[in-house]
Amino acid sequence: MKNGKVFYKNEFAGIISEDENGYSFTYKEEYLNSANPKAVSFTLPLQKESFRSKTMFPFFDGLIPEGWLLEIAEKNWKINSRNRMSLLLTFCKDCIGAVSVIPIEKEAVK
Secondary structure, X not given: OEEEEEEEOOEEXXXXXXXXXXXXXXXXXXXXXXXXXXXXEOOEOOOOOOEEEOOXXXXXXXXXXXXXXXXXXXXXXXXXXXXXXXHHHHHOOOOOOOEEEEEOOOOOOO
16 A cells, blocks of 8 residues: 655645555545645545545646656656556655645554
8 A cells, every 4th residue: 555645735635545446535634624724626625535536536647747757757766657656656745836745654544
């Protein structure tokens, strides 16, 4: 299982996960109850229930580099371009825009 902490404008908003059943994204309860929570994407509106998908959510997939930068990832980090979660966790720590994804390394997801 691979997990990442999703931040919106440096505020811990939720967790994205990949397991044998696909992908899930869940907003943290503390974020939902904060003073002014914002959805990370129009396609992932604020809600307590987890979003689930067999494929990478289009919003997060759009954060992954393309073209020459993706080729560098494949060559230098030996990451297959079809391994979308590994690409997301490797390259989306400091994205352009409000959202970033930080890998959770063998830590219990709370």
